[in-house]
Amino acid sequence: MSREVDLDITGMTCASCSARIEKRLSRLDGVTAEVNLPLNTAHVVIDSDLTDGDVTAAVEKAGYGASVRKAASAGPEIVDYAPRHLRPRFLGSLILAVPIIAVSMVMSWHFPGWQWVVGLLALPVVTWGAWPFHSAAFKAARGGSTTMDTLVSVGIIVASGYSYATLLRAVVDGHGWAIPGTYHVWFEAAAAITVFLLIGKLTEDRAKNRATAALRKLLDLGAKSATVLRAPGEVSPGEVSPGDVSPGAEVGAGDGASGTGAGSPLSGDLSGSGERVEVQVPIAELRVGDVFRVRPGEKIATDGVIVAGHSAVDEAMLTGESAPVEVGVGDTVTGATINTSGVLEVRAERVGAETTLAAMADLVSRAQLGKPAVQRLADRISAVFVPIVFVISVLTFLAWGLVSGDWAMGLHAALTVLIIACPCALGLATPTALAVSSGRGSQLGILVSGPEALESTRSIDTVVLDKTGTLTTGVMTLIGSQLTDADFAVLARLEEQSEHPVARAIVEASRAERVTAGAATASGRVEDFTAIPGGGLEARIDGREVIAGRPDLLRERGITVDVAPDAVPAGATIVALAVDGDFRGLTFVADEVRDGAASAISELHRLGLRTVLLTGDNASAAEAVAGKLGITEVFADVRPEGKIAVVDELQADGRSVAMVGDGINDAAALAGADLGIAVGSGTDAAMAASDITMVRSDPRQIPQAIRLSRRTLGLIKGNLFWAFAYNTAAIPVAAAGLLSPMIAGAAMAFSSVFVVLNSLRLLRFR
Structure with a gap:
């Protein structure tokens, strides 16, 4: 099994030096290497039993210094050029x-x-x-x-x-x-x-x-320490921050930025887990599972989940959006973003090289x-x-x-x-x-994986865009339902098991309407829950078989579904419900087209690119969005496994295809396209499969990313x-x-x- 090692190199003065190190490393059995002169780093892939010491020794024999970067490092060491001597x-x-x-x-x-x-x-x-x-x-x-x-x-x-x-x-x-x-x-x-x-x-x-400079600034965004909450018995002597004891403790001096300076009482132990003390820990010592406290004005130490508190988080460094995002218990937060109001307690989920910030820096440097x-x-x-x-x-x-x-x-x-x-x-x-392109791209929220992606942007002639979450907000709202209150409660109970935007829309509507009829069913026991990718959901609720999703899914199960075209609102996504094999009715949700989507499509057309809308949604919803944006070629009702087939079909017709998507169901199509572009709200799987990642969910970044890539190649x-x-x-x-x-x-x-x-x-x- 191959493994990867990143080296920090010293002593390189020109491109011939990096070429010589690459050549020397490549002579080793089962080793391939890429050396970056501006960053003074080397990325080495080892397919043999060679040790890290063997690799660094090869570099040293070539006349240079080498050290293996520690796994906990959040990114490459950026060398300050023009040394003093x-x-x-x-x-x-x-x-x-x-x-x-x-x-x-x-x-x-x-x-x-x-x-x-x-x-x-x-x-x-x-x-x-x-x-x-x-x-x-x-x-x-x-x-x-x-x-x-x-x-x-x-x-x-x-x-x-x-x-x-x-x-x-x-x-x-x-x-x-x-x-x-x-x-x-x-x-x-x-x-x-x-x-x-x-x-x-x-x-x-x-x-x-x-x-x-851009990569240097990106790496500097991270917090340098974290305020970890520990039981008194877990604290070493001298570790406790002065005056920082909870519950009911007063926050110690030195937190002027937080607005909770000396003498300001902190509202007890927010998570209610008993008496704990605050310990200032260097960020390198933070571990997965640690719970740390973040006061207003402080940077969130690392990626995690909020376990106590409510606040608004400034995610400008990640998304470029200036408006803070409201967060509460159960919400995920990203390291290096800034807590703007309330006190939060966060459980660390990713640390060191696994964090979002480190991943962004790694993408920039690997590019x-x-x-x-x-x-x-x-x-x-x-x-x-x-x-x-x-x-x-x-x-x-x-x-x-x-x-x-x-x-x-x-x-x-x-x-x-x-x-x-x-x-x-x-x-x-x-x-x-x-180096300049990746740095400028990171400032704009565009992360390009490498030169191969640059070359692909030159040849593409067709851009395939996923609809939900890419061209639309992905935030669904309920716009109509044919169900009784009791059936709608059953549907909401089923949808509570899913994080899909359609499910969230139905659940939120159910809570807002405070449906009381059928309350027993709504709170019923859910068993054998299954999410069918691109299809819907099914489970047993209080012993009854409940299935909801695309009308085609129900028809595949032998259930007759009646959908009158004139009863479907324009642009709506249809959710059909059946209980014990009996069709109960339809529910309609829809999301809004993103700001800037129309101008993004227009700019793609000005770049000489054909645009294609690809969605698992029904044809009516797809055509409605395509009409607003000026897209004439539409593939609707496409299952996740069918998206890669559409890309293959376009490529078979002689087109060079760029795929833009955000979800797990887009990952295969992103990987199979000539150029994969993942939008910022996307999943880790989508981003891993893409050639270009857009940090912000702004469609206008799609043509901007293509222009930057083409400009760099030129x-x-x-x-x-x-x-x-x-x-x-x-x-x-x-x-x-x-x-x-x-x-x-x-x-x-x-x-x-x-x-x-x-x-x-x-x-x-x-």
């Missing part, structure tokens, strides 16, 4: 490089022995200033490979080494302190290359920080791991890029020397080739675009085009001797920075 290196090198370049390039400033002065000034620049490149190149060499840092390091060493050798040759030739101008030195090139690459690295790292087909091609090219550049550099040197006899110019051109080539731009093209291709075009054009120009090494260093740094800055344009996506 890089800034002083840049500033120090810049201060020294200015006089080096000025004296070297202005002929009138060439005083006797100036070469020795600039050589002395250049020494700390090409050693201490360029040390990050030398160190990374050494690590790569120790691992038996080459990277962009190898090109840079060799270029700086060759330029400065040749210059120092020239000074020694002048001394040997008897020139002493005053060296003639015929002895060429390239200290200004070595210094300029170092400065340009350091400023490029700083700019690139700052941009990487911006690219991962950055994969690679579209075009990037995989770029990887194959960049894998051999550095050795090819070395070969071209040597050939350039030999060609100049053998053909023209100008070995100095040959060294100049060869050095320029080494410096100007930039495999890093190839490697940064995809991960930076994905940006990746644009980045790769630039990287290929740059290297294709720059290397021949450098080999022809038309550029100086100093200009080459600036161009090389700009190439990487351009790719990163170009990706940042996605931050403006709306």
Whole structure:
């Protein structure tokens, strides 16, 4: 059985580093790996008996640090780029490089022995200033490979080494302190290359920080501690929060945000479970089953179920909706949302990496791991890029020397080739675009699973939309019934066993009307309850066989159901009831079309996409909704198992299909479609089967998600085009001797920075 491991990687400096780690890990038996440079992480799938230690050892042998992320972690560790040591290196090198370049390039400033002065000034620049490149190149060499840092390091060493050798040759030739101008030195090139690459690295790292800022903010949303309620005997000495004892205790000082500061009495032990004490626990120590207290203004520590109290919860971080949601006993709440009013006691249901917040962060980070087909091609090219550049550099040197006899110019051109080539731009093209896109998507409430989903958005031509919960609110209301009060009470008793929106509508209507007739039946004993997916419900109530649901379900059981078309309200969902095989009548419920559904459909049409309405509801209800939204193609009365068949049918007709749904009954269709999109109110099964998850239940996010995905894919291709075009054009120009090494260093740094800055344009996506 395969297992998955997430690693935190240290020491990566460029795309060649991540490629080398992937290659080294993939050599292990039964291991596949994806390394994320912006996040400094690796996701490893192990299909063998290898241990975590074997995996981290492989990374360390490649010259990098690796550690297994703890299971309790709520997400990846986001590295702060542009480490402190890089800034002083840049500033120090810049201060020294200015006089080096000025004296070297202005002929009138060439005083006797100036070469020795600039050589002395250049020494700390090409050693201490360029040390990050030398160190990374050494690590790569120790691992038996080459990277962009190898090109840079060799270029700086060759330029400065040749210059120092020239000074020694002048001394040997008897020139002493005053060296003639015929002895060429390239200290200004070595210094300029170092400065340009350091400023490029700083700019690139700052941009990487911006690219991962959204994920950083997402991870920071979680609570840092929880106020856990425990029996006095379960509390270790020193764990009790001062003054925090219940029942009847006064809340201790320090809770100003809660509005229940010192001296404010708390309303006893809300859950009525006896005397308990409050203990402040770090969030990492919170366990499933712990009951914790949340005061007004505090963040809910983790996902759980309310066991006491009533309040309103601000779920803006999860749904983007500003209006707080009323919650009470039995309701589920999500970690990192904010309690706005009453005091709540919540039983933890999910902790650590299992929480909704961690799942969102994981989706965002995993979205950055994969690679579209075009990037995989770029990887194959960049894998051999550095050795090819070395070969071209040597050939350039030999060609100049053998053909023209100008070995100095040959060294100049060869050095320029080494410096100007930039495999890093190839490697940064995809991960930076994905980092910015997934971060911006998380801000908008759109979570894309990976590059494969991006490629799918380009090819789809048909969008199939589930009706209930996707285009409609999913909040049903009773709009009519043919049943007697007694029969309606029986129906309500059956529906109480279900959480389906139709069932909730009937139960709530029954309670609101305070039906008294048939009260004995309404409170009767329910046995052998069964929910029939896409069909209805059945059970024994006080010994009688009761079945309710779609008219077709009753007909399949041999029950005659009369449905007069003119008796069915427009857009209504029909619930038929039978007791002991006797048809009793129909009940009608309906839900409202979501705000923004019509504009979402219009935008999908503007994107050139065909829309299809798919529902298990009756044709009348389906056609009514389709008519309001401008959808002309409708599949109604479709059972859950039939939804995947509809998708297959459309695909068989040559269509590329995106499926949008929210429920368990949509999971198979979501997985079978070319692109699966789960809406925010959906189930875990629907989201697990989808390629794109929309946190909010806003239909307008459907076209927005498609536009973001297409924009990201276009940006990746644009980045790769630039990287290929740059290297294709720059290397021949450098080999022809038309550029100086100093200009080459600036161009090389700009190439990487351009790719990163170009990706940042996605931050403006709306």
